Amino acid sequence: MRHETLKQQIIALELGRCERQLLPLGLPAIDDALQGGLDLGAIHEVTGPAAVFFTQLIMRQKGGGVFWLTTRSPNEEYYPPGMAQYGSRPEDFIAICLPDTRDLLKVAYEVLGANVAGCVLLEVQKPLTQTQMRKLQIAVQNTDTLGLVTRFTHVGMTSPEQEGACGSAITRWYVTIVDWSHEKTQIELYLVKNRRGSPCRWIVEIDHATHHLHLVSVPGE
Amino acid sequence: MQRIICIWFPFLESERLIRQNHDLALKPFALIMREANRAFISALSRNAENMGFAPGMSLADVRAAAPDMLYYDADPMQDIRCLQGLLRWASRFTPRVSRGGGHNLYLDITGASHLFGGEDTLLDTLETQLKNFGFTARLALADSKAAVWGFAHFGKSKSNITAKILQEAANDLPVEALRLSYASTALCQRLGIRKIEDLVVLPRVALTKRIGLEGINRLDRFFGRSPEVTEFARHRKRLIEEAQFFDPLATNAGVEAALEELLEKLCQRLSGMQQGIRKARLQLERVDHETMSFFIQLTRPSIDVNLLKRLFLHHFEQIDVGFGIDRLILIAEQAAPLSFHQLSLENTKTQNREQDKERLINELSNMVGYRYIHRFFPADSHIPERAFSREAALYASRSQRWISSSGKRPLRILKKPVSVLLSDGIEKRAPETVFWHGHKCHLTPLSGPERIEPDWWRDDPDWRNGPRDYWWAKTHFGALFWLYRVSDGMKTQWFVHGLGS
Structure with a gap:
């Protein structure tokens, strides 16, 4: 028991405040592995072919408006009508699309620090450096905003180990689609990096109507 | 009675070039314009004009007569920009300035001339200052825009015409000074009416028949007998605060302090009117007559001095103080009624958040440009790429709820669908293998x-292949494709249009 409390205190110190604020994903297996849920006021990295699906899921869970920051891509863009079908609220989205990554990061520091959005989704072309990541973390640490960083790549041409590789994120996820139908989606969540515990894998099913998560199986067990 | 000055720049195009390149000052040169495959002279330098050339001549003729004449391409947009700069300069004499057609500026100096030592002194000042800039200017001062144009173009330079001597002074002007239509001017020439004095002695009824009602109107306006529309749009009903400094401000911190003072004054005035700033401009005038302007815009009208100042501060790194700034002008370009006052009792957490959000959007819009910050809006169309629109978040408020369409839609869309497979024959099923970015x-x-049918009433080049059949498919690496098929009877082509993951 003392061990647990000490652990909590260390985490709190790391985040620069006395108590952790959490966003539980609503699935005990995952929440336990994260020691309660995703940390708010922290940066999480989501990668993989189904990164957008998972970020969309987290953003809906969190609520409270989204700032979506991206460098201009020549061809791909987010599709709000599709987001709306999965229960997100595109009317609360604010999209900031800048051609230059440096400008975008400057904006990101402002937005993360302002504590006005539920989630801030930052989409970058190249992996961020350790310094940039750390600066994002410092900007967000005293707020209850959830910072999400994804990398803009041509879907699926990388493996979980290649993606990301930035030290400062609290968690890093690699997400792929297992099965999909109009009613439900099965995704494989691979928690590649986890500051709160060890890496894990799950296959999770999401019901599109009720937005409930069910654990289907744990690969390798 | 209004007193209006007209400044005409007869050699604006060439003198603008000389200002950029002083070596040209003594050389004859011409500015040419190309139309179809003909190049003709649009303007000449003063030296070239003295040699006997005139605008409108073809370039070939001029080159034959003067082989070593230099020539450059004319740039009317630059001329206009130059005139706008001069207009800003002229606004130091009176707030009511405007740019007429051609290379003319109008200054309404009613009640302002005494500040500059009287009308004649003002004309002298204008001429000398313009001469220092390198511009030849012809000036005239009279009671109406019509008259002042005539005197600037055809009268003695710096002629100061009062209502009393108008009649007399006008007698010597040629008929062209009235700016009649081309046909009427030609008619007057044919009839031997060369000067205005010949025209005014004619009986009015006969004159109306000859030169038309429009011509008579012009004549009346010239003599101030009928009112004319005088537009000085620049400073109409505008809220301005300005500060002048005897010792020029030499640092950004100084400018900042001065700005704060101006903002306080302006906001106080606005709060009395229950108005707030929606758009504002700060104009800095340097000792060497250089001016700089900075704009800010807000989502909703505000009179919060700190907020406004912060928005201006984003631009401050661009300020080049140079030898010092001796004048600051703050203009509320657009003001709107203050929407409401938030009572402290209602200040719940969510409301605070909304306000903070708005403030952040304001700030970011002024930092990176409002064009880059959007909100999404649903649009009523079954064509996937037309089902939403984006608007600048600075102007748009939150949209209505989204109504989802019947079919599942992707999370990401490709603006230009990517072709992944081309196969012979007509295939009904979705393919087993495709080539995605070469893999x-x-x-x-x-x-x-x-099936999604194109809009028959709209010829969209992307939809010319007819109806599309959309499929969902999972790839081996775990992504979700939204792809469609078009076939022309011989071949079937598959495109990826969106990604569901």
Whole structure:
């Protein structure tokens, strides 16, 4: 028991405040592995072919408006009508699309620090450096905003180990689609990096109507 | 009675070039314009004009007569920009300035001339200052825009015409000074009416028949007998605060302090009127007559001095103080009624958040440009790429709820669908393998087809291939494709239009 409390205190110190604020994903297996849920006021990295699906899921869970920051891509863009079908609220989205990554990061520091959005989704072309990541973390640490960083790549041409590789994120996820139908989606969540515990894998099913998560199986067990 | 000055720049085009390149000052040169495959002279330098050339001549003729004449391309946009700069300069004499057609500026100096030592002194000052800039100017001062144009173009330079001597002074002007239509001027020439004095002695009824009602109107306006529309749009009903400094401000901190003072004054005035700033401009005038302007815009009208100042501060790194700034002008370009006052009792957490959010959007819009910050809006169309629109978040408020369409839609859309497979014959099923960005990719078809027909009333080049059948498919690496098929009877082509993951 003392061990647990000490652990909590260390985490709190790391985040620069006395108590952790959490966003539980609503699935005990995952929440336990994260020691309660995703940390708010922290940066999480989501990668993989189904990164957008998972970020969309987290953003809906969190609520409270989204700032979506991206460098201009020549061809791909987010599709709000599709987001709306999965229960997100595109009317609360604010999209900031800048051609230059440096400008975008400057904006990101402002937005993360302002504590006005539920989630801030930052989409970058190249992996961020350790310094940039750390600066994002410092900007967000005293707020209850959830910072999400994804990398803009041509879907699926990388493996979980290649993606990301930035030290400062609290968690890093690699997400792929297992099965999909109009009613439900099965995704494989691979928690590649986890500051709160060890890496894990799950296959999770999401019901599109009720937005409930069910654990289907744990690969390798 | 209004007193209006007209400044005409007869050699604006060439003198603008001389200002950029002083070596040209003594050389004759011409500015040419090309039309179809003909190049003709649009303007000449003063030296060239003295040699006997005139605008409108073809370039070939001029080169034959003066082989070593230099020539450059004319740039009317630059001329206008130059005039706008001069207009800003002229606004130091009176707030009511405007740019007429051609290379003319109008200054309404009613009640302002005494500040500059009287009308004649003002004309002298204008001329000398313009001469220092390198511009030849012809000036005139009279009671109406019509008259002042005539005197500037055809009268003695710096002629100061009062109502009393108008009649007399006008007698010597040629008929062209009235700016009649081309046909009427030609008619007057044919009839031997060369000067205005010949025209005014004619009986009015006969004159109306000859030169038309429009011509008579012009004549009346010239003599101030009928009112004319005088537009000085620049400073109409505008809220301005300004500060002048005897010792020029030499640092950004100084400018900042001065700005704060101006903002306080302006906001106080606005709060009395229950108005707030929606758009504002700060104009800095340097000792060497250089001016700089900075704009800010807000989502909703505000009179919060700190907020406004912060928005201006984003631009401050661009300020080049140079030898010092001796004048600051703050203009509320657009003001709107203050929407409401938030009572402290209602200040719940969510409301605070909304306000903070708005403030952040304001700030970011002024930092990076409002064009880059959007909100999404649903649009009523079954064509996937037309089903939403984006608007600048600075102007748009939150949209209505989204109504989802019947078929499943992707999370990401490709603005230009990517062709992944071309096969012979007509295929009904979704393919098993496609080539995605050069990589072989195995697909597991999941659902489909969903047929989407193009809008028959709109000729969209992307939809010319006819109706599309959309399928959902999973790739071997775990992504979700939204792909469609078009076939022309011989071949079937598959495109990826969106990604569901």
